[in-house]
Amino acid sequence: MTSKEITILRAKLYQAIRKYFDKQAFVEVDTAVRLTAPTPEDYIDAISAEGSWLRTSPEMQMKKLVAQGLDRIYQMGPCFRRGEFGRLHRSEYIMLEWYEAYGNYQSMIPFIADLFAECAKSLQVDCPSIEQWEIYTLSEAFLEHTGQSAEAAISAGKFEELLMFKVEPALNPEIPTILCDYPASQAALAKLKEGNIEVAERWELYWKGIELCNVYSELIEPVEQRLRFEQTLKLRAQEGRDCYSLDHSFLESLANMPETAGAALGVDRLLMALLDLTDIKTILPDYL
Amino acid sequence: MFSASDLRKGLKVEIDGQPWVITDFDFMKPGKGQAIYRCKLKNMLTGNTTDKSYRSNDKIGKPDLMDKDYTYSYYDGANYIFSDDDTYEEIEVSAEILGNQVNFIVENMQCKILLFNDQPMEVSLPNFIEKEIARTEPAVKGDTATNVTKPAYIDNGYEIHVPLFINEGDLVRIDTRTGEYADRVKKA
Numbered sequence: 001m002t003s004k005e006i007t008i009l010r011a012k013l014y015q016a017i018r019k020y021f022d023k024q025a026f027v028e029v030d031t032a033v034r035l036t037a038p039t040p041e042d043y044i045d046a047i048s049a050e051g052s053w054l055r056t057s058p059e060m061q062m063k064k065l066v067a068q069g070l071d072r073i074y075q076m077g078p079c080f081r082r083g084e085f086g087r088l089h090r091s092e093y094i095m096l097e098w099y100e101a102y103g104n105y106q107s108m109i110p111f112i113a114d115l116f117a118e119c120a121k122s123l124q125v126d127c128p129s130i131e132q133w134e135i136y137t138l139s140e141a142f143l144e145h146t147g148q149s150a151e152a153a154i155s156a157g158k159f160e161e162l163l164m165f166k167v168e169p170a171l172n173p174e175i176p177t178i179l180c181d182y183p184a185s186q187a188a189l190a191k192l193k194e195g196n197i198e199v200a201e202r203w204e205l206y207w208k209g210i211e212l213c214n215v216y217s218e219l220i221e222p223v224e225q226r227l228r229f230e231q232t233l234k235l236r237a238q239e240g241r242d243c244y245s246l247d248h249s250f251l252e253s254l255a256n257m258p259e260t261a262g263a264a265l266g267v268d269r270l271l272m273a274l275l276d277l278t279d280i281k282t283i284l285p286d287y288l
Numbered sequence: 289m290f291s292a293s294d295l296r297k298g299l300k301v302e303i304d305g306q307p308w309v310i311t312d313f314d315f316m317k318p319g320k321g322q323a324i325y326r327c328k329l330k331n332m333l334t335g336n337t338t339d340k341s342y343r344s345n346d347k348i349g350k351p352d353l354m355d356k357d358y359t360y361s362y363y364d365g366a367n368y369i370f371s372d373d374d375t376y377e378e379i380e381v382s383a384e385i386l387g388n389q390v391n392f393i394v395e396n397m398q399c400k401i402l403l404f405n406d407q408p409m410e411v412s413l414p415n416f417i418e419k420e421i422a423r424t425e426p427a428v429k430g431d432t433a434t435n436v437t438k439p440a441y442i443d444n445g446y447e448i449h450v451p452l453f454i455n456e457g458d459l460v461r462i463d464t465r466t467g468e469y470a471d472r473v474k475k476a
Contacts, residue, residue, distance in 0.1 A: 043344075083293050083323070083344075086315030099384045159320040161341060184318055204319060214319045239345060 001275070004039065006283050009123055011215060013271055014121035015285065017076060017096060020115050026072040026098060031061035033078065037247035040232040041188055045082040045242065047091065054080035057264055058097050059189065060250040062217065066099050067253035067261055074098035074266060087279050094267040103261035104217040105201045109135070109178065112263065113215060116176065125274050127176070134177040141179055141200075145170040150183050151198070159186075176207040188228055190216035208273040213265040222254040247260065289347040292325045300332070302349035303340075307404045326455040332409055343419070352405050356389045368393065370401060370411075382406045388467045392417050398467040413464040418473055420459050425450040437469075 001010075021028065038046040038053040039060055046053040055061075058075050065073055079095040100108070113130035120127035142150040146162045153159040171177045180203035184192055187200035194201075202219035219225050226246070233243050271283050290301060297313045312328035317463040325342040342348065358370035367380040368390070379401065383390055385408055392413055393399075395407065424440035437449040440460075448462060448469045459473040 043317075043320065048418065078422060084315065084317065086317075089315055089317060158323050160318055163314050163318050163321070188320065205301075211319060243320075 001282075003227050006271075007285060009275065010271055010283070013119055013267070013274070014076065016119045017020060017115070017267075020118045020218060021074045024058070024072070024111075026074045026100075027070060029062065029065060029070070029073045030063070030077070031055075031075060031077050031269045033059045035061075035247075037245045037250075038182070039189070040229045040236070040244055042232050042235055046244070047080045047082045048110065048242075053063050053075075059264070060247050061258060062097060062099055063260070063262070064253045066101055066258075067256040072099070088269065090268070090280060090284065093280075096265040096270075097263065099218075099260055099262045101258045101260045104204055104259065105215050105261055106179070108261045108263055108270045109203075111135075112215070113176075113264075119270065120274060123274050125276075127274070128174070132163075132175055134172065134175050136177070136179055137181045137199075138179045138183070139166050139181065140155060141170075147238035154183060168209065168211070171206050171209075172198075173207070173209045178203045178205050187216065188232060189218045189219055189225070192209060199274050208276065209278075210269050210273050211266075212269050212273060213263055215261065215263045218257070218260045218262050220254050220259065222251045225254055226251050273275065290350055292323075292342045292348070295327060295342065295348070296324045300353055301329070301349055302351035303329070307335075307351040307353065307409065308338075309399075310365050311337070313339065317472055320358060332404070353409075354403045354407050355400050356403060357397050358401045359400055360393050360395060360397065370399065379408060381411055381459045385409070386411055389413050391442075391467070392419075392462060392464050415464060416470060417464055418459050418461055421450070421454060421456055424454060424456055426455065440469075 018028065032054055034052045035050055035055050038056055041056065044056045046056050053164055056081050058077070062073060062075060074096065076094065076096045078092055080092050082091060084091050110130060113133060115129045117129065138150050140160065142148065142153060146153065146166045150159065153162045180204045181193060181199040184198060184200050190200040190202040193199045203215050205213040223275050229246055238245050252258040268280055268283055272278070272280060275283065277283055290299070295310060297309045297310055297312060300309050301310065307350050308329040310327045311330050314326045315323060316326055317323040322437045323344050327340050327342070328337065329340060330337050346461055357373040359373060361369045361371050361378070367382055368386060370379050370381060371377065372379065381401070386393065389411060397413060400412040401408050419442040421440045422443045425438060436452055438446050440450040440454060441447055450460060450469045454460060454472060459475070460466065461470040461473055
């Protein structure tokens with residue numbers, strides 16, 4: 001495929017995404033790209049920009065809008081993460097992020113299956129229907145493919161290696177597969193699962209061997225969220241990495257937020273998966 | 289020391305006192321997890337290969353490697369002797385390190401030698417050398433197929449595969465990196 005063909009397919013994908021969200025009565029929003037206080041995450045680093053930071057995701061800014069009463073919103077735009085460069089990574093990439101008030105991480109599964117069906121249709125490619133999708137808890141997947149629990153892997157400092165070298169390669173690449181209920185320590189802004197606070201209401205979607213989409217039931221407890229941010233900033237300080245100031249208006253806004261589901265999807269990676277491409281460099285526009 | 293973010297294909301690193309070159313590299317990272325820098329490495333002394341994964345905070349050794357200009361002097365019956373272009377100091381290089389290149393080296397040839405802790409590791413000859421074909425069969429008349437080659441021998445008996453139009457006495461260019469025929473040198 002030539003770069004020109006890819007550019008046209010990318011535009012078709014954007015159209016399909018916007019059409020789908022429009023049909024689902026979502027409002028497209030724009031939030032700031034340059035932030036004074038980016039989201040504190042254990043292992044996501046922001047790029048500095050003249051005294052402020054480029055957003056690593058629009059999460060906090062979009063949740064503030066949900067708290068103001070915008071129940072169904074989406075945004076598609078660039079996000080930036082320092083030091084990420086590989087077969088599936090670039091420091092600048094296009095993120096699709098959306099929030100649905102009164103939804104939860106379960107209700108997002110049929111929603112995203114429909115989104116994928118629309119996207120596949122627009123590019124005239126196949127995508128398995130939701131009946132064929134596979135769903136496992138992360139703990140099932142770890143026990144089956146690594147012989148140990150995800151919690152044991154985290155304690156041993158081997159979580160990422162085992163996930164990427166043992167669990168992910170064992171998933172069927174042709175079938176969209178959801179790994180759900182991540183250990184609580186792996187979900188900074190997600191709500192803990194009702195009835196089992198060892199895990200968070202979070203899932204990740206894989207297809208064609210690519211991690212495509214992260215979904216939470218959002219944490220809406222300001223005190224708990226502040227505590228988690230402070231722990232994250234403490235860890236970052238201990239490891240000598242950049243520490244950001246807290247976005248207090250975000251923490252305050254959480255008190256006004258209804259139960260909400262949120263999702264973040266890498267659009268470049270979705271295009272790769274739909275076109276059966278394995279290296280992100282093949283689908284990037286010239287400016288990235 | 290290198291940090292994990294310096295890692296890339298082709299970088300030379302030191303692990304347990306030995307020099308390794310990264311032959312394949314990928315940055316991997318689950319959404320919220322720590323980055324893993326996955327490397328395939330080749331030991332520059334033994335040729336052994338291995339896989340290694342690093343994390344962001346890891347430090348990786350920097351090998352004491354130096355590329356220096358040398359001139360080939362003579363073969364002492366056991367080793368090949370080169371002299372340092374700046375200091376005229378002599379260095380011994382074994383046939384094993386030279387490998388296939390022993391077939392192309394001639395006195396006074398300008399070379400680069402990669403040193404690890406002052407020990408020779410790799411010798412780079414000029415990329416192309418010119419040699420006369422000492423022996424080859426004449427082409428069979430009528431055989432005009434393209435991409436057909438025949439064996440030919442240079443003065444020291446080294447065999448290369450050349451196109452059918454090459455005759456004994458022709459001067460050819462050989463790529464010292466692959467040891468293969470490159471093209472015919474036009475006669476003046």
